[in-house]
Amino acid sequence: xxxxxxxxxxxxxxxxxxxxxxxxxxxxxxxxxxxxxxxxxxxxxxxxxxxxxxxxxxxxxxxxxxxxxxxxxxxxxxxxxxxxxxxxxxxxxxxxxxxxxxxxxxxxxxxxxxxxxxxxxxxxxxxxxxxxxxxxxxxxxxxxxxxxxxxxxxxxxxxxxxxxxxxxxxxxxxxxxxxxxxxxxxxxxxxxxxxxxxxxxxxxxxxxxxxxxxxxxxxxxxxxxxxxxxxxxxxxxxxxxxxxxxxxxxxxxxxxxxxxxxxxxxxxxxxxxxxxxxxxxxxxxxxxxxxxxxxxxxxxxxxxxxxxxxxxxxxxxxxxxxxxxxxxxxxxxxxxxxxxxxxxxxxxxxxxxxxxxxxxxxxxxxxxxxxxxxxxxxxxxxxxxxxxxxxxxxxxxxxxxxxxxxxxxxxxxxxxxxxxxxxxxxxxxxxxxxxxxxxxxxxxxxxxxxxxxxxxxxxxxxxxxxxxxxxxxxxxxxxxxxxxxxxxxxxxxxxxxxxxxxxxxxxxxxxxxxxxxxxxxxxxxxxxxxxxxxxxxxxxxxxxxxxxxxxxxxxxxxxxxxxxxxxxxxxxxxxxxxxxxxxxxxxxxxxxxxxxxxxxxxxxxxx
Amino acid sequence: xxxxxxxxxxxxxxxxxxxxxxxxxxxxxxxxxxxxxxxxxxxxxxxxxxxxxxxxxxxxxxxxxxxxxxxxxxxxxxxxxxxxxxxxxxxxxxxxxxxxxxxxxxxxxxxxxxxxxxxxxxxxxxxxxxxxxxxxxxxxxxxxxxxxxxxxxxxxxxxxxxxxxxxxxxxxxxxxxxxxxxxxxxxxxxxxxxxxxxxxxxxxxxxxxxxxxxxxxxxxxxxxxxxxxxxxxxxxxxxxxxxxxxxxxxxxxxxxxxxxxxxxxxxxxxxxxxxxxxxxxxxxxxxxxxxxxxxxxxxxxxxxx
Numbered sequence: 050x051x052x053x054x055x056x057x058x059x060x061x062x063x064x065x066x067x068x069x070x071x072x073x074x075x076x077x078x079x080x081x082x083x084x085x086x087x088x089x090x091x092x093x094x095x096x097x098x099x100x101x102x103x104x105x106x107x108x109x110x111x112x113x114x115x116x117x118x119x120x121x122x123x124x125x126x127x128x129x130x131x132x133x134x135x136x137x138x139x140x141x142x143x144x145x146x147x148x149x150x151x152x153x154x155x156x157x158x159x160x161x162x163x164x165x166x167x168x169x170x171x172x173x174x175x176x177x178x179x180x181x182x183x184x185x186x187x188x189x190x191x192x193x194x195x196x197x198x199x200x201x202x203x204x205x206x207x208x209x210x211x212x213x214x215x216x217x218x219x220x221x222x223x224x225x226x227x228x229x230x231x232x233x234x235x236x237x238x239x240x241x242x243x244x245x246x247x248x249x250x251x252x253x254x255x256x257x258x259x260x261x262x263x264x265x266x267x268x269x270x271x272x273x274x275x276x277x278x279x280x281x282x283x284x285x286x287x288x289x290x291x292x293x294x295x296x297x298x299x300x301x302x303x304x305x306x307x308x309x310x311x312x313x314x315x316x317x318x319x320x321x322x323x324x325x326x327x328x329x330x331x332x333x334x335x336x337x338x339x340x341x342x343x344x345x346x347x348x349x350x351x352x353x354x355x356x357x358x359x360x361x362x363x364x365x366x367x368x369x370x371x372x373x374x375x376x377x378x379x380x381x382x383x384x385x386x387x388x389x390x391x392x393x394x395x396x397x398x399x400x401x402x403x404x405x406x407x408x409x410x411x412x413x414x415x416x417x418x419x420x421x422x423x424x425x426x427x428x429x430x431x432x433x434x435x436x437x438x439x440x441x442x443x444x445x446x447x448x449x450x451x452x453x454x455x456x457x458x459x460x461x462x463x464x465x466x467x468x469x470x471x472x473x474x475x476x477x478x479x480x481x482x483x484x485x486x487x488x489x490x491x492x493x494x495x496x497x498x499x500x501x502x503x504x505x506x507x508x509x510x511x512x513x514x515x516x517x518x519x520x521x522x523x524x525x526x527x528x529x530x531x532x533x534x535x536x537x538x539x540x541x542x543x544x545x546x547x548x549x550x551x552x553x554x555x556x557x558x559x560x561x562x563x564x565x566x567x568x569x570x571x572x573x574x575x576x577x578x579x580x581x582x583x584x585x586x587x588x589x590x591x592x593x594x595x596x597x598x599x600x601x602x603x604x605x606x607x608x609x610x611x612x613x614x615x616x617x618x619x620x621x622x623x624x625x626x627x628x629x630x631x632x633x634x635x636x637x638x639x640x641x642x643x644x645x646x647x648x649x650x651x652x653x654x655x656x
Numbered sequence: 657x658x659x660x661x662x663x664x665x666x667x668x669x670x671x672x673x674x675x676x677x678x679x680x681x682x683x684x685x686x687x688x689x690x691x692x693x694x695x696x697x698x699x700x701x702x703x704x705x706x707x708x709x710x711x712x713x714x715x716x717x718x719x720x721x722x723x724x725x726x727x728x729x730x731x732x733x734x735x736x737x738x739x740x741x742x743x744x745x746x747x748x749x750x751x752x753x754x755x756x757x758x759x760x761x762x763x764x765x766x767x768x769x770x771x772x773x774x775x776x777x778x779x780x781x782x783x784x785x786x787x788x789x790x791x792x793x794x795x796x797x798x799x800x801x802x803x804x805x806x807x808x809x810x811x812x813x814x815x816x817x818x819x820x821x822x823x824x825x826x827x828x829x830x831x832x833x834x835x836x837x838x839x840x841x842x843x844x845x846x847x848x849x850x851x852x853x854x855x856x857x858x859x860x861x862x863x864x865x866x867x868x869x870x871x872x873x874x875x876x877x878x879x880x881x882x883x884x885x886x887x888x889x890x891x892x893x894x895x896x897x898x899x900x901x902x903x904x905x906x907x908x909x910x911x912x913x914x915x916x917x918x919x920x921x922x923x924x925x926x927x928x929x930x931x932x933x934x935x936x937x938x939x940x941x942x943x944x945x946x947x948x949x950x951x952x953x954x955x956x957x958x959x960x961x
Contacts, residue, residue: 063685111737119693193901195708198697268739286740286748288822288911314820314909322819323909326811476864480924486686487696517696557806 090601091348093327095575099307100595104331105320106311109287113268115253116189119197121586124250126311129292130275131253131589132299134163134182134232135244139592140581142503144244147230148177148254148276158239158539159206166231171256172280172295179226185254187211187219198251201501204240206275216360241541245502248587278304287313298591305594330577330595334569334586339452342397342570350572352584355399357406357500358567359508362445362460362493363486364560367522370441371492374558375432379395380493381418381465381562382425389459390565401566404498404512405505405552408584410547412505413552422467429468437469444475447495448482456564457495486520496520497567503584505548506535512555521560528554542622575599587599664945667690668938675937676930678724681720683926690735690924709735709927723932732929736923742931750935752822756910757898759832762892764839764897769886771840772847776882777874779852795897799959802908803834820909831908835901838887839893846889851882880954887954895940 087346097103110123118127134152135144149163171176173310186205189196190212203209206223210216211291223235236243246252256267263272273281279292280299292309295301312329315318317338323331334356337345345351360373364371364380371377386400402417426436434440445461449452454476461472485491498518500507509517513532538544555561569586576599579592691697691705706712709719709732727730731742775787807830811819818827854860855878863873902914913932920928952958 093815108738112739114739118739128776153931192704195697195704196696196699197693197701198702212700213698265733265739285911286737286745287915288909312821312909316906316909319820319907319909323821326815326819328818351879478922480686480688480692480922483692517698520696530941608769 057345072284083303089348090350090575091345091572092325094350094575094601095327096574096595096597096599097330098498100305101308101310101311102306102331102577102593102595103329103588104292105314105323105333105336106313107313107320107333107336108315109313113281113284113290115250115255115271116185116194116196118250121432124289124312125333125588126292127250128277128587129279129309130273130277131250131255131282133253134165134247134279136589136591137245137248137585137587139579139589140583142245142583142585142587147248152583158241159236161234161236161243163232163234165232166299169256169276169299170297171274171276171515172297173256173259173274174297175256175274176229177276179232180229180231181254181257182232182646183224183226183258186224186252187222188255188260189251190222190438192232196251197247201249203252204236204243204246206235208237227552231486238536239539239544240379241544242502242504242506245504249501257491261278279306279309289313299364300591304591306590309590324572324574331580334571337570337572341396345393345572348572350575350583351570352573353568353570355407355584356567356569356586357408357499357503357584359401359404359406359563360398360497360565360567361404362564363496363521364493364523364562365489365491365521367489368492370432370434371469371560373432375428376434377558377560379425379429379432380464382421382428383463384460384562385420385463387420387563388463389456392647393455394565398565398568401563402556403552404555404561405508406500406566406584409503409505409545413549414505414555415549418556427465429470432625434470437471440468440470441469442473443492443604444473444484445493445495446475446477446491448479448484449476453495458517460625489520489522493562494520499567500585503549505545505552506532509548509551509555512559512561523560525554525558526557575601578641661945661949662947668941671941672934672937676723676934679930679933680695680722680926683924684715685922686921686924688924690892690926692924697855699836708903709733717876718939726930726934731934732927734920734928736873736920736928742927745916745928746935748933749911749916752910753898753905753912753914754903756828756831756835756901756912757894758903759828760835760839760901761894761897761922763832763836764843764893765886767836767898768840768843769847769883771844772886773851773874773879773882775844775848776851778869779848788848791841791844794837795845799834799838799903800907802837803830803904806830806834807907820907822908822910827908831901831904831910834907835897835904839897842893842944843886846885850885851878854878854882864926884955887947887950891943892940894943895936899936899939 092656106125107122108120110118110120110126111125112118113123113130115131118124119224132147134147134149136147137143138145146163148169149152150166151163152163163179165177165179171177185302186202188194188200189199192212192214199208199212203212207216207221208223211222213221223237225233225235227233240246254276255274259267259272259274262267265380266272268281270281270284275281275295276298278295278298280295281290282293283289290309290311290313292311294304294307298304311325314323314336316337320329320332320336321338322339364377366372366377369522379655386402390396390398390400391589402419403414405412405414407414429435429437444458447457454474457474461474464470464472475491482494486494486496498508498511509532512521512528514526514529528551531547531554535544535547535551538547569582571582573580576596576598578594582587617639675945689711690709691702697705697897703712708716713721722731729743732740734745771787771791775784778784807819810817817829818824818923819830821827851874855874860873860878863877864870868877899914899917901910901912902918904910904914905914916928917932918934919925920932
């Protein structure tokens with residue numbers, strides 16, 4: 050899960066932003082090109098000298114060890130340095146051969162055989178074999194590694210038991226390397242999205258010889274050996290990473306960037322200033338201050354797309370009166386998501402009535418929760434609180450952020466007005482909020498969840514009874530049975546139907562009050578090619594290049610004809626601005642942007 | 657003199673020990689721990705982490721281990737940035753903060769002292785009022801407002817200077833000015849007050865009576881004593897300006913040490929907070945000692961005992 054990357058909005062940082070807005074908001078900036086009809090950009094559009102990509106990677110990564118990576122900034126670097134079995138298409142996220150040239154699946158979907166490309170080497174020339182993958186994955190699963198995302202490998206037979214310490218013999222994990230280029234993976238149950246999963250950083254191979262030689266410090270420049278398109282040259286904390294091309298990368302001839310400079314700037318305004326002044330070419334999603342967005346929407350270098358994450362409230366069912374499903378329903382029905390999205394968020398985000406986001410082809414999503422104050426009052430009366438009489442005082446817990454506060458105030462007002470119940474707000478710093486949620490010391494809490502791979506399971510699994518991320522005390526045997534049945538279902542369509550039924554049950558009876566759907570919001574200079582908006586906000590940097598032929602006004606045409614990279618050629622020219630998600634329609638809200646606070650929750654789940 | 661210094665240095669140790677102890681237990685009182693995250697980690701992994709960092713042992717043992725480590729200037733790895741030792745983080749961040757703070761302090765003194773002298777010499781004139789008004793503004797405008805305003809003017813409006821990042825001499829200008837502004841104001845006010853005090857004294861009248869030019873009276877005779885308030889302010893100011901520049905470091909993306917203190921506390925990064933707090937405390941005490949020594953040197957009436 051993209052959970053970390055510590056983006057923290059300190060109170061003064063918000064004040065600073067407010068101070069900046071008066072003059073510095075993009076609307077006040079001078080467009081580089083203001084000729085009638087010509088596209089206008091946010092700030093300088095002079096390309097860098099040479100084939101260099103400079104971007105803000107966001108908050109300082111905790112680590113770039115693929116096994117331990119959990120934050121988005123961390124993962125972006127891990128993916129630039131390492132390559133897994135498959136890579137994902139920068140636009141559609143569909144898997145392409147990576148270190149594996151091809152693969153096949155057994156009829157029951159339980160055995161996957163990957164054939165590595167011959168002659169693979171690490172950046173120091175040491176050969177890379179199927180055993181490297183086996184060793185790397187066992188390392189993730191070993192309890193001593195304490196990998197947060199080890200659960201992403203539980204698809205492998207025996208992996209869960211090994212990770213939990215129940216089994217100590219690694220030969221019980223379903224991994225085998227019959228020869229140097231063949232890797233056989235046995236699964237616990239059919240996983241139709243295995244290749245999606247395998248593109249996640251946790252599945253990347255790591256160099257055993259470097260890890261064993263340097264221990265925890267193997268990721269430092271000079272020690273780090275990689276197999277991806279780039280190698281690490283420099284890492285200065287809270288400042289930058291510099292990556293240079295890896296001449297031993299299997300696709301080195303295709304890589305067009307010589308160097309990547311990834312800055313670790315965690316302040317949103319600072320990041321946007323760097324972009325505006327032309328010192329970075331790409332202001333990644335989550336680092337565009339939300340008050341800028343209305344002014345930026347019409348710029349040609351502004352991009353937004355639905356992002357696989359949902360903002361929601363959860364209820365602690367171990368406390369009265371949330372143990373009563375009628376109370377949970379009443380609270381859900383009394384929330385006017387449309388009003389929050391329209392009035393509070395100014396249409397920058399889409400109201401959302403489900404736990405799973407949009408964009409899963411074939412997923413029979415249940416109807417979203419709606420707004421119905423009359424039925425809400427009825428449900429509350431049935432629960433024994435007619436007109437809210439006798440209802441205990443409840444509190445909404447949220448971590449420090451202006452956006453969370455405004456939404457909490459709105460929900461407070463809705464519940465008080467529609468249901469007549471007493472509601473108070475409870476604001477704490479992030480670490481304390483998290484602790485209160487984990488130990489179930491709350492009534493209603495603000496949360497968000499980001500999907501790891503394109504599958505509704507990545508959302509629904511968190512509400513399984515006893516799951517560490519459940520944090521509501523809610524557990525329903527029917528729900529758990531549906532998820533279990535879905536896990537064992539070999540037919541992908543039938544599997545999605547089971548998940549759809551599970552979500553319907555969750556929405557009807559569960560502890561979740563969905564509020565809105567996230568979106569990516571980023572700024573990309575027009576001369577940068579190969580960066581596409583997608584639902585996971587992942588951008589393979591080996592596909593990126595600097596178009597030195599670009600001139601203001603010429604736009605994409607000339608460049609497309611002369612030099613279109615492979616990924617673009619496959620799909621034909623297409624506007625980079627609005628990319629449909631896996632062939633589905635983009636969300637209804639026109640280019641919904643993420644607010645400043647999103648950055649926090651997005652990278653850190655924490656505004 | 658030597659005895660004085662030795663005694664002061666010896667006093668550092670119990671002070672640092674008290675600070676270390678307080679910090680240690682206050683950090684543990686904060687809810688949650690370093691390994692909490694929105695995504696829950698499996699029990700086995702949590703146990704492995706706790707064991708790796710010794711967090712599974714009794715608090716007393718943890719405390720003793722920590723004190724023993726601190727005595728050897730070894731705070732262990734940061735919990736949040738596990739590939740880095742706390743010592744490394746301090747050694748990498750401090751020079752940057754010191755450079756930023758050093759320049760800012762220099763600017764503050766070079767601008768503040770002359771302004772203060774001018775204001776004192778021409779007190780109750782328009783010049784005095786103007787200097788003090790500017791000083792008041794400097795004190796009142798916080799860095800998180802001044803910084804973005806300077807960026808707006810000199811990076812985005814007039815594209816003269818980089819808006820952030822720590823690369824090349826040009827990148828120093830805006831952060832240094834932002835950080836210096838408040839201190840210029842303080843220094844000017846303190847200089848003015850100190851000079852007014854001294855200019856009233858008998859030996860100044862004597863100097864004037866001898867027929868010395870006013871320039872010599874002010875710069876040679878009055879300034880030395882008039883600067884004493886500035887000097888006593890300098891110790892804490894240097895510490896604050898060097899370690900407390902977190903706002904400026906944030907606004908200008910300067911990779912200094914200031915941010916770690918706050919970030920570390922938020923992250924429950926026990927080792928990092930300990931390391932930075934103790935480093936800061938030692939630094940502050942050392943600066944205060946230097947100030948006391950300088951005091952004795954500037955003012956013959958002060959005796960070090």
